[in-house]
Amino acid sequence: MELFIKKHCHLSLKSRSELPEMxxxxxxxxxxxxxxxxxxxxxxxxSEILFKDETVRFTPREDIALIGFxxxxxxDTDRNYQATIRDADxxxxxxxxxxxxxxxxxxxxxxxxxxxYCETFFYICENFDVGETANKIRLSFTDSVIRxxxxxxxxxxxxxxxxxxxxxxxxxxxxxxSEEQLSILxxx
Amino acid sequence: xxxxxxxxxxxxxxxxxxxxxxxxxxxDNAPLIGDGLGLDSIDVLELxxxxxxxxxxxxxxxxxxxxxxxxxxxxxxxxxxxxxx
Numbered sequence: 001m002e003l004f005i006k007k008h009c010h011l012s013l014k015s016r017s018e019l020p021e022m023x024x025x026x027x028x029x030x031x032x033x034x035x036x037x038x039x040x041x042x043x044x045x046x047s048e049i050l051f052k053d054e055t056v057r058f059t060p061r062e063d064i065a066l067i068g069f070x071x072x073x074x075x076d077t078d079r080n081y082q083a084t085i086r087d088a089d090x091x092x093x094x095x096x097x098x099x100x101x102x103x104x105x106x107x108x109x110x111x112x113x114x115x116x117y118c119e120t121f122f123y124i125c126e127n128f129d130v131g132e133t134a135n136k137i138r139l140s141f142t143d144s145v146i147r148x149x150x151x152x153x154x155x156x157x158x159x160x161x162x163x164x165x166x167x168x169x170x171x172x173x174x175x176x177x178s179e180e181q182l183s184i185l186x187x188x
Numbered sequence: 189x190x191x192x193x194x195x196x197x198x199x200x201x202x203x204x205x206x207x208x209x210x211x212x213x214x215x216d217n218a219p220l221i222g223d224g225l226g227l228d229s230i231d232v233l234e235l236x237x238x239x240x241x242x243x244x245x246x247x248x249x250x251x252x253x254x255x256x257x258x259x260x261x262x263x264x265x266x267x268x269x270x271x272x273x
Binding site: 020031033034035090092093094095096099 | 203204205206207208230231233234237240241
């Protein structure tokens with residue numbers, strides 16, 4: 001099956017403060033952004049960059065699959081949650097932080113925003129693996145319902161704030177999907 | 189009472205990350221859940237935590253929240269009657 005890369009983006013941030021700055025620069029009106037954890041904010045912003053110029057948005061879709069990968073899972077948020085429970089004399093677990101102690105929440109937030117009623121997957125692996133990413137993308141297309149896949153490698157830790165997102169589609173365009181192309185785009 | 193209402197609005201904005209909303213934007217008598225501020229079930233749980241943490245009020249049943257969070261004014265009245273700190 002021939003597949004094509006419709007859009008892609010690669011963001012690498014230096015600090016947390018860049019998340020709201022980017023949100024404002026993109027002129028997004030979605031107050032729920034500020035309730036998300038950092039991992040979800042980062043993935044959300046990448047998806048907005050990819051989808052912002054689409055003429056048709058927010059129409060319910062079931063033909064797009066979301067696949068996320070990362071190494072540190074939801075560690076950043078896990079630590080924030082731990083801070084709310086580590087002191088027995090000041091023990092106030094935060095429900096709104098707790099709900100983000102799963103990395104696949106980022107896929108959920110993108111799906112909610114865009115009204116994607118679809119399959120979402122999230123894999124934890126040591127590093128960005130071109131072969132594994134390509135395999136999982138191709139596997140999704142074996143489902144006859146699927147016409148597009150939004151796949152992303154995302155890391156949010158103290159040291160690394162990176163997201164590489166690609167939108168793979170059956171519709172023909174200039175950029176054929178392949179491991180080699182994936183590697184070129186990631187290393188750009 | 190007015191001082192408590194203002195403080196409560198500031199605390200709600202902070203714990204619920206209500207970006208771009210100022211205390212004066214919140215109507216004292218508007219419903220917090222649903223139409224008014226449009227809070228969801230996780231927000232309600234976070235407000236229950238706020239009551240415990242800042243005012244020493246232990247809300248045992250989440251269903252009590254419906255009464256307590258009718259509005260900021262109702263919430264402030266509840267705090268004034270039940271606070272332990």
